[in-house]
Amino acid sequence: MAITDHVDFNGFMEGVKRRNPHQPEFVQAVQEVAEDIFAFIQDKEEYHEQQILRRIAEPDRVVSFRVCWEDDNGNIRVQRGYRVQNNNAIGPYKGGIRFHPSVNESVLKFLAFEQTFKNALTGLPMGGGKGGSNFNPKGKSVREIMRFCQSFMTELYRHIGADVDVPAGDIGVGGREIGYMFGQYKRITNQFTVVLTGKGLEYGGSLIRPEATGYGAVYFLANMLAVKDMTLEGKTAVISGSGNVATHAAEKVVHLGGKPVTLSDSAGFIHDPEGLTLEKIDWVKKHKTYRRGRIADYCDEFKGATYHEGKTPWGVACDVALPCATQNELLGDDARTLVANGCIGVSEGANMPTNLEGVHVFKDARILFAPGKAANAGGVAVSGLEMSQNSERRSWSETELQQMLKDIMSGIHSNCLTYGEMGGGYVDYVKGANIAGFKKVADAMLAFGVV
Numbered sequence: 532m533a534i535t536d537h538v539d540f541n542g543f544m545e546g547v548k549r550r551n552p553h554q555p556e557f558v559q560a561v562q563e564v565a566e567d568i569f570a571f572i573q574d575k576e577e578y579h580e581q582q583i584l585r586r587i588a589e590p591d592r593v594v595s596f597r598v599c600w601e602d603d604n605g606n607i608r609v610q611r612g613y614r615v616q617n618n619n620a621i622g623p624y625k626g627g628i629r630f631h632p633s634v635n636e637s638v639l640k641f642l643a644f645e646q647t648f649k650n651a652l653t654g655l656p657m658g659g660g661k662g663g664s665n666f667n668p669k670g671k672s673v674r675e676i677m678r679f680c681q682s683f684m685t686e687l688y689r690h691i692g693a694d695v696d697v698p699a700g701d702i703g704v705g706g707r708e709i710g711y712m713f714g715q716y717k718r719i720t721n722q723f724t725v726v727l728t729g730k731g732l733e734y735g736g737s738l739i740r741p742e743a744t745g746y747g748a749v750y751f752l753a754n755m756l757a758v759k760d761m762t763l764e765g766k767t768a769v770i771s772g773s774g775n776v777a778t779h780a781a782e783k784v785v786h787l788g789g790k791p792v793t794l795s796d797s798a799g800f801i802h803d804p805e806g807l808t809l810e811k812i813d814w815v816k817k818h819k820t821y822r823r824g825r826i827a828d829y830c831d832e833f834k835g836a837t838y839h840e841g842k843t844p845w846g847v848a849c850d851v852a853l854p855c856a857t858q859n860e861l862l863g864d865d866a867r868t869l870v871a872n873g874c875i876g877v878s879e880g881a882n883m884p885t886n887l888e889g890v891h892v893f894k895d896a897r898i899l900f901a902p903g904k905a906a907n908a909g910g911v912a913v914s915g916l917e918m919s920q921n922s923e924r925r926s927w928s929e930t931e932l933q934q935m936l937k938d939i940m941s942g943i944h945s946n947c948l949t950y951g952e953m954g955g956g957y958v959d960y961v962k963g964a965n966i967a968g969f970k971k972v973a974d975a976m977l978a979f980g981v982v
């Protein structure tokens with residue numbers, strides 16, 4: 532094919548939209564990557580000829596299945612389960628499982644696509660996948676959750692495996708759900724293999740896996756600040772979410788001398804001008820996990836804090852922001868407000884929390900902006916380390932793992948600098964992460980030929 536025959540960016544995106552109707556999240560994720568990759572591959576004939584981006588943007592397979600379970604009142608309930616296996620060029624498919632009513636094919640395809648680049652950035656041999664169900668864990672009894680997890684795994688088990696696809700947690704799936712799913716996998720197959728990560732410490736889990744995503748996102752932020760000779764000491768941080776990623780991000784901000792002042796859930800956010808301490812964060816963790824409470828209750832427990840129903844926290848003045856709840860929770864106007872209020876750094880703990888308009892606002896303002904595929908890679912990185920420990924039948928110490936997590940996040944940061952330094956002291960971390968992640972996967976695909 533002559534180089535002039537190559538489809539241009541607009542033509543490529545039209546094709547993505549045409550082939551994926553009613554899948555706005557997937558189209559958005561592909562566009563964010565393609566914006567950088569088109570410029571990068573302009574003079575690289577092999578990537579065009581072999582249709583690499585086109586192939587990465589088409590999942591290897593999407594498995595969709597029925598999940599039946601019985602609720603506590605004896606009603607038969609029917610949910611839809613999925614596993615999207617996006618790309619296994621550099622290792623077995625790897626990525627979390629999400630249980631949330633908003634889960635559909637578009638959401639899981641975007642997550643599996645993002646995961647492909649993120650996993651490549653960690654430097655560990657992991658391909659990209661994601662799964663989940665529109666099951667809503669809110670208001671369900673523990674027994675109902677167990678029965679759902681067992682039923683979900685009764686189909687999923689035939690699509691996964693230690694060298695095939697290794698799921699983990701995500702929204703609505705934590706240690707308890709992983710335990711139920713691992714138990715069912717083991718029961719069906721009679722095999723104790725590395726088929727899931729995020730396991731309990733008693734049965735092959737890794738130290739610091741629960742902390743890794745939030746801690747990693749703050750390490751990445753600290754790495755970006757260090758380039759500007761700054762630290763987190765004394766910085767005010769606005770954080771969204773109050774789950775696994777958000778609470779551990781808040782914890783690490785405190786460890787590094789910063790002051791987190793907000794947390795949120797899907798109903799609203801709390802603002803604590805005095806700052807969240809480690810004790811307050813521990814209370815939130817217990818309240819959300821064991822009591823399955825709402826963030827609004829924080830204000831009854833800690834005086835001086837205020838609750839803002841139906842609002843997101845981006846209007847609170849801050850130095851740094853960590854969106855750690857869900858996709859498209861930070862829009863163009865929110866980004867403009869953050870910039871206007873003097874925010875200098877944003878590190879995405881969640882996957883694609885900033886919409887495309889917001890990403891462009893941050894880029895235009897030339898602030899430090901770390902996209903999720905770089906900033907939240909610490910979680911899957913420690914999942915990769917869990918796989919290594921299981922294969923070796925040993926466990927590393929917390930000190931060793933903490934150091935490995937820090938080193939991996941610094942490595943990702945350096946990779947972003949390689950492709951993202953734009954001159955004049957500005958680093959485009961979105962571009963850096965997209966190109967570094969793409970290049971590794973693309974070069975492996977070139978080696979395999981047309982498969």
Ligand code: NDP
Binds near residue numbers: 701702744773798880
């Ligand atoms: P959790 O289930 O522990 O917490 C999710 C939090 O986000 C809750 O506070 C929840 O509030 C809030 N939330 C969920 N949906 C919405 C919504 N539609 N609008 C507003 N708030 C919402 O999940 P995690 O902390 O594990 O995941 C958070 C984000 O981090 C996700 O984007 C996930 O993909 C990403 N991530 C997670 C990793 C991990 O290791 N767990 C690794 C890398 C990224 P509520 O209780 O009201 O639902």
Ligand code: 2IT
Binds near residue numbers: 649698728908910911
């Ligand atoms: O989005 C993510 O990186 C995760 N939910 C974690 C995936 C994993 O395999 O640990």
